[in-house]
Amino acid sequence: MDASSDEVLVAGECPVCPGVGAAVMVASVESAEIFFACPDCGCAWRTPPSGAVDSVDPPSRFAPAGFRLAHRKDVETAGLLPLFVRTEPLAGGSGDFEGIDGFVAGAEAG
Numbered sequence: 001m002d003a004s005s006d007e008v009l010v011a012g013e014c015p016v017c018p019g020v021g022a023a024v025m026v027a028s029v030e031s032a033e034i035f036f037a038c039p040d041c042g043c044a045w046r047t048p049p050s051g052a053v054d055s056v057d058p059p060s061r062f063a064p065a066g067f068r069l070a071h072r073k074d075v076e077t078a079g080l081l082p083l084f085v086r087t088e089p090l091a092g093g094s095g096d097f098e099g100i101d102g103f104v105a106g107a108e109a110g
């Protein structure tokens, strides 16, 4: 078991479906650029959402070529570690992006 690759980095609660979804740190498969997305409602944000949001975009807006879960290494490289508030296990946690347009399951950072 390799626990380190089975974690989901969460930056806070989803403002669109609070109590259900979370703002999960994800990365473009093309550029490894970090952004935030909720697996429950399929919304995505360039910066961590807080409070009311008036912009709701699909992940494809930030990652036209697809996206994957961000790894701790990606987040560290981008200098965004201060933004993440907790981790969740991939299984049964907030990492279930199956069915969200553009999600590439199992894609690894280089």
Ligand SMILES: [Zn+2]
Binding pocket: 014, 015, 016, 017, 018, 021, 022, 038, 039, 040, 041, 042, 043
């Ligand atoms: Zn949501």
